[in-house]
Amino acid sequence: MDNRIKSLSMEHITKRFPGVLASDDISINVGEGEVLALVGENGAGKTTLMNILMGLYQPDEGRILINGQSVKFRGPEDAFRAGLGMVHQTYMLVPNMTVTENVALGYRNTGKKRFDMKAVRQHIEEISGKYGLSVNPDAYIWQLSVGEQQKVELVKTLCLGARFLILDEPTSALTPQEVDELITLLHKMTDELSIIFISHKLQEVKALSNKVTILRHGKVVFSGNTNDYSSQEIAAKMTGHEIILPKNAGRREKGRCVLSVENAIVMSDRRIPALNGLSLDVREGEIVGLAGVSGNGQRELAEAINGLRRVESGRIVFFGKEISNLSPREIIDEGMGYIPEERNTEGIVPPFSIKENFILKDVSSSTFSSKGFVNGGRIDSAAERLVKRFDIRCPGIETAAGSLSGGNIQKVILAREIERKPKFLVAVYPTRGLDMGAVEFIHSELLKIRESGIGILLISEELDEIMNLSDRIAVIYKGVIQKILDKNEATRERLGILMAGVKEE
């Protein structure tokens, strides 16, 4: 039996979810040894399409062909048997089981009858040796880092006999070094396998794929050979227009200092100092970018400013008033705006509707309620207006905020904070994991806020983001500010050295 997959195509696939047309007449085609990049913004329908290919969802219309033969997958077990294997974006691993046990779970469905842990273990070692994927078969999943878990996913998929790999945003949780490692690995694998990989990071698309198919709003808007197009062209096709990330061009006039952190000492969750006497000033109408490798006290600083973490010593002064260790409510009432790091758990209440999330901080204000009763009409009209103004893609204002894509959730948070007319804004990793279109939108909004004379503390790991937006750049290292640079003085190299903890001069 020749079990190679010479070609795989999906023809005219359509899938509807309640309120959403997730796939609209999509066709793709992958030949032997090819790497197809499936590109699109968040919510464009890439993952849905792949879940259909794996038999996890049933298409409403359309068909799948392998080597020219029409196939029907009722579940993932059918897809396995045909030689497909998928590495999902959220890893499909059972955390309280070992690597071997996780792999063994799939064995029943690949024709291997006997349940023999030793054989499974041997097979894992064989595969990991062959492809250079080093994993410890006896480690529990919860003990492994995200990068290691991804290797386990790859080994698992290959052990189960995959000859065609589907990778859903394989790099989204990896460090830059791990990304490079993965790309090298996948390159080697294309000798024997075909790959579809989903991504919205264009460097990876360029580095890895031969062909690219771009989805937008559930439709194919473009297909072609990767090498024929530049990253910019692909980005433009992905968002529907040319993407030029906005830059902070305005000259800074010396405004008064609105937020000043003085010698703050703040503990981390592990009860060790995360801020070691940090001092930082932000003036009105300027963006101060806080650059640094994550885990150097950024989170603790943001939380201390917003009253979510105790300030052990030192002061935080906001418009001349000391706010350290006030309650979050009191700090909000002073006019502080906050875009928190974890948008899904700290920024919104996921099961609440979009309109409810808009008024979380103001539900008791006289705008939206009187005498303990909320004013539904006013909330609705405010919500409709914000959805339009911030271009939040959603079925309606009653939709649960948690069901939106990351970019749209971030827009909900941004809309709420801006609508409150804050006197200051703390933005923590505001574009982490978002696609280019959403990044562009959020950057231009942040610049608009700056224009209106409001100070912003921007915490980010993305150097481009910091350099594009900031008036001044502060580098944080081990809980203190290493150095503050004016934006004209900052280069990537200089920032990188400072972030690594090397002192200048």
Place this chain on the structure above:
Amino acid sequence: MVAIITNMLSMCIPFSVALLLASLGEMFNQRAGVFNLGCEGVMAMGAFVGMLIPFLAGKGGAVSQWYNVLGFGAAALLGALFGLFFGVITVTFRAPQGIAGIGLQMFGVGTAGTLFRHFVGGTQSIPGIPDVDIPLLSEIPLIGDIFFSHNVMAYLAYLFVPAAWYILFKTYWGLKIRAVGTNPRAADSMGINVSLTRYEALVVGGALAGLAGAYLSIAQAKMFSDTLISGRGFIAVALVYFGHWHPLQIMGGALLFTLAQTFQTIVQSMGISFPYELAVMLPYVLVIVVLSFTSRNQITAPSALGKPFNREIRT
């Protein structure tokens, strides 16, 4: 004094069997992600059916041991059916498991009591099953009385503890059970039928709960009454948490609880002037105290416990 302590310890094993079987059954349910609060009701039905068969066969008098075996078998079968029924409600129709469990508990306890009054009535006893002394081992002083002089079901139940461990951690079926209870989405993506696996666990768990009930009526009390189970089903649920979903630790919990219970019976029977109400409370207070101090170990816990699975609902 030594005699009293020996007596207390020797009661411990046979009195803990019902709890042990029920909580091992519940462990399989919960490992697969289904929280079955109806354990009490299934035990009541098992106890009733288990007692009914030898009672009818012997009209209250002596019967062949085979009728007791039949009683246990019928109780296990009935328990399995209840597990299946619970699966229809919670797995197929995805009803909230806590509410469905309370319903099952009330249904089981109520039906068992009603049927008992209809078919038997009053205080009727059955001969039960005899103790078997294990040759040689049972003659060891102290140890013999405590460990090797019990009824057959007690031995079998304790032999089932390592068996349960083996099933859970060393077989493919156990692997599936743990996977669907911790990350059903992962199990699904590996081609495992999540619903079917949960049904299987519920059937096994139900059968064990039925056996546990029958043990109470056939081997322990040798009778049935409305209050025979008296919360043991709920204690069994608590013991599963107490034992971190691990058979050996669950066994430890069952023994600890029973020890506290026999301690209070002995305190009472010795006529020590100690308020009786407080003594009866002791084992239950112990469970609450221990539960509030056990570590919340998120690593071993079946994290999908209580959550119905639906492939096409995105969370």
